[in-house]
Each structure stands twice: as structure tokens, then as C-alpha cells.
Amino acid sequence: EADIYQTPRYLVIGTGKKITLECSQTMGHDKMYWYQQDPGMELHLIHYSYGVNSTEKGDLSSESTVSRIRTEHFPLTLESARPSHTSQYLCASRVAYEQYFGPGTRLTVT
Amino acid sequence: QKEVEQDPGPLSVPEGAIVSLNCTYSNSAFQYFMWYRQYSRKGPELLMYTYSSGNKEDGRFTAQVDKSSKYISLFIRDSQPSDSATYLCAMSGYMEYGNKLVFGAGTILRVKS
Numbered sequence: 001e002a003d004i005y006q007t008p009r010y011l012v013i014g015t016g017k018k019i020t021l022e023c024s025q026t027m028g029h030d031k032m033y034w035y036q037q038d039p040g041m042e043l044h045l046i047h048y049s050y051g052v053n054s055t056e057k058g059d060l061s062s063e064s065t066v067s068r069i070r071t072e073h074f075p076l077t078l079e080s081a082r083p084s085h086t087s088q089y090l091c092a093s094r095v096a097y098e099q100y101f102g103p104g105t106r107l108t109v110t
Numbered sequence: 111q112k113e114v115e116q117d118p119g120p121l122s123v124p125e126g127a128i129v130s131l132n133c134t135y136s137n138s139a140f141q142y143f144m145w146y147r148q149y150s151r152k153g154p155e156l157l158m159y160t161y162s163s164g165n166k167e168d169g170r171f172t173a174q175v176d177k178s179s180k181y182i183s184l185f186i187r188d189s190q191p192s193d194s195a196t197y198l199c200a201m202s203g204y205m206e207y208g209n210k211l212v213f214g215a216g217t218i219l220r221v222k223s
Contacts (some may be wrong), residue, residue: 003207033210041199041215042114042116045210048210087140099211100156102153103152104152
């Protein structure tokens with residue numbers, strides 16, 4: 001079982017608030033990813049990193065930002081949450097051909 | 111057109127049935143093929159991966175890849191209620207080149223006891 005953690009698991013927040021979703025892994029993987037998943041829809045890649053100080057935007061346009069200061073930590077920040085940000089956010093890390101996911105953060109913006 | 115197509119289901123089967131889950135894809139550069147299982151309110155869990163064409167078996171699960179038809183399958187034998195979940199296919203070009211996984215939308219499977 002992969003050791004990848006996300007906090008909080010559930011978050012309800014008002015419009016305009018700044019939020020940070022935490023993701024950490026203890027496996028020492030260089031490659032890490034953030035996905036957005038809506039019910040019945042495929043996972044959309046919003047950010048990825050191939051190592052410390054490396055971050056890239058994914059295929060889905062997102063108003064979020066990420067940082068990678070330490071190998072094990074890959075937080076995602078929304079500067080001003082909006083109802084359109086309501087979704088499930090999944091963090092993942094990868095080694096070789098195996099990609100592991102965290103449990104996800106379900107975000108609701110009211 | 112989506113790169114990866116997957117029937118969303120739901121697929122409902124009785125306990126003990128053989129289940130067939132499928133994906134089609136359009137990108138001939140895909141070389142690695144994965145199946146993930148996702149329970150409600152959890153993250154996806156890697157079940158199996160295969161490289162290029164052929165079959166791979168792991169317990170009750172068999173993954174098949176037919177690159178000539180751009181078609182992959184996951185078979186579940188002797189299905190159990192605990193197999194009820196959403197199954198996602200995922201695929202990628204050569205990962206050494208930094209290619210990222212492309213996911214299907216997932217098929218909901220319900221196994222009834």
C-alpha cells in the first residue's frame with residue numbers, strides 16, 4: 001500500500017477564501033501530480049512536478065498554484081475559492097510505471 | 111474525440127459472474143496500460159499494469175491488451191460484492207520520456223449477492 005496522505009479529507013469553505021490542500025508522501029518519489037475529479041468524469045491533470053523546484057501546469061486550466069520545496073510535500077493553493085472549484089482533488093506520486101494516489105480531498109465552496 | 115473511451119455503466123452482475131470491462135483508445139503511441147479500482151470516497155488503487163500487447167493474470171484478474179485494435183480489457187472471475195467499485199483504465203506513452211497517464215472516465219461495477 002502506498003504511503004501518500006492528503007489533508008483535509010473534506011472541506012467546506014465560503015467564496016473568496018484562500019485554501020491550501022496538503023499532500024505528502026514518504027516513498028521518496030520524484031514525480032507528483034494533482035488531479036481534479038468530478039462524478040462520472042475522467043481525472044483531469046491540473047499540476048505536476050518532476051522534483052524539487054519543478055512545477056508545471058497540467059492539461060486542465062486551473063486557478064490553483066503548487067509548490068515543491070521538499071520531495072515529500074506538494075501542496076496546492078487556491079487564492080480565492082469559487083463555487084466552480086467544488087470538486088474532488090486527488091494527489092498522486094509515481095515511481096517507474098506505478099502511480100499511487102492519495103485518498104483525496106473533497107472540496108465544497110459555498 | 112477523447113483519447114480514451116470507457117463505458118460508464120453501471121454494470122450490474124450477480125455474485126460469481128465473470129465481468130468484462132473495456133476501454134478503447136486512439137493514440138497509437140500508448141505503450142503502458144493500467145487498471146485502477148476506486149471505491150466511493152477513496153483514491154484510485156492500482157490493480158494491474160501491462161506493457162504493450164498481451165495478457166497478464168493476477169489472481170481473479172486478467173488484463174488484456176490488443177494494440178492492433180486499440181482495445182484493452184479487464185476480466186474479473188468469480189466476482190464478489192467487494193469488487194463493487196468504479197474501474198478506471200489509464201494509459202501512457204513511454205514513461206521515460208515524461209509522458210503522463212491518460213485516464214478513462216471509469217465504469218461503475220455493481221456485484222449483487
